Amino acid sequence: MAAPRGIFRVEALQNLLTDLCASPVTVDRLERLEPWAVARVWLRSASALPCSVVVKWVPDGQREARTAPWRLRNELAALQFLSEDLGVGLAPRVFAADTTARFLVLEDLAPRVPLDRLLRRDGAAAHRDRLAAFARARGALSAATAGRAEAYYARRAELGPVDAAADPAGRLALLRAGGIDHASSLGVPLGGRASYELTSVFDELSAPGPFLALSNGDAEANNILLHDSGPAEARLIDFEFAGCTHALTDAVCLYVPGPAWLTVGNPSTTGLADEYRHALALGIPEAEDDRRYGDGLAAACVSWALVRLQRFALLDTRSQGDHSRLQLIATLEAAADTAQTCRALPHLTTWIRRIAAVLRHRWPDADQDFADSARFPPYRARH
Known part of the structure; x- marks a missing residue:
């Protein structure tokens, strides 16, 4: 044919x-x-x-x-x-x-469908078991591949050149730098102890130690397939950006909105945080250490917030009421909330909250209460 x-x-x-x-x-x-x-x-x-x-x-x-x-x-x-x-x-x-x-x-993984399709159709409350499977699958991928970076890159090198050293530091370094520049343009320059803490973030992500594991590079709900009904047997897809990096970068999607969402809820109260961490600890026992786990999670969430902040110049040109403005503020504040809960990066957290406050003032239409679960339930889609 x-x-x-x-x-x-x-x-x-x-x-x-x-x-x-x-x-x-x-x-x-x-x-x-x-x-x-x-x-x-x-x-x-x-x-x-x-x-x-x-x-x-x-x-x-x-x-x-x-x-x-x-x-x-x-x-x-x-x-x-x-x-x-x-x-x-x-x-x-x-x-x-x-x-x-x-x-x-x-x-062919049919009849499984993307989780994000189910969340958009029915809301998060209808798919708590599938969200739990999502969290477990993310942790299980890291648990299964921790300590196996050398073996993965040996296989990858058979297919062509690869820069194994670039993956732990992240391919998003330039985007993070852009976010820092935008903060300065908003009148919230990075400095003092916050700058020192950001250096510790980059150190954590570039040298993950036992947390070095394979990621598909896009840990979002559209890249996991599950059955619409019946057993929540999850399969991860889209490994185009696969590489070995800090395992906790794959947990960020549970705490901080990704490109598709305005909110993701609080995984500590929904049980998703425990589902992920227990699965991760099966292959990375260090995940049981609250301090070590908290430092890594806070670093990963703050890094993601800076990556998203690099979109500021584009969003500033958008019309009033654009959901992307809401999303950026929600992302910054969710990252700060996560770091605070982890009792990590206090000065960096304050800096991020200041950026969010400036954006709320600059975009009055985006100055909204994300704690209002009636208006902003978990996994409310960005339009």
Whole structure:
């Protein structure tokens, strides 16, 4: 069959699977899963292949960040590392790959659906068990891969050059720096003890010690698939930005809004914090140490807040009532609240709260009470 424009070559897929199975494999039909470069493909074959697979490819004609071949290699290495090297069933299996043609053939996880779709449709209260599975899966991924960075990068290096030293420090260093610059432009420059504490944040994240573990690089609710009903068997997806980094960067999504949300609630009262931490401690016993855990969590949340602050110049041009303004203030304050609860980074926390206060004054439409659970329930979507 002919494929729609802009996707992988069906003939290349059929040839790859035919060679793999040593018997003819034909594409019966396919459905592109917009807006991603992903398609569900139904097969006709006498082999042991399932009747449907998912194909993910590198699209043409988009900006370099979307077409960089290293993203495909990251995904392939991470998924093979989890399933083949560690025997961990937290992510889809890879059936085949053609890095030259730039596509992967993955296990079809249907009828699982993205958690964020369920949260948007029904609200967080209806999916507490799935949110708990989300938290456990994030902790389990780190627990299973802690101390295995060398093995992961050895597999990744087989697919092409990789800078293993860049991942612990984070690929977002320039964005954090941009956030600090924006704070200065708002009249809240970093200095004194807050500056010293920020150095300790960067030290913590760049040298995680026992907390160094594999992350998919985007620990949000859209990148975990679960059944709509029935058992909450979670599978993590989207490993394009996979790399080994501080495990607690994967916990930030439980405490601080990600790109999709205005609020995420308080994981300490909903039980998500305990679900995550218990799963993490199975592979990283140091997670039981309150001081060590708190310092790492506070550092990860503050780092994320600064990454989001780099969007200030863009948001300042938005019209009154834009949800992104609300989200930025909520993000800053949630990061500060988390650090305060962890009894960490007191001067940095004060600095972040000052930035949020300035933004509330600058954007009166965004000066709202996020503690009002009727208006801002957990996982209220940003529009």
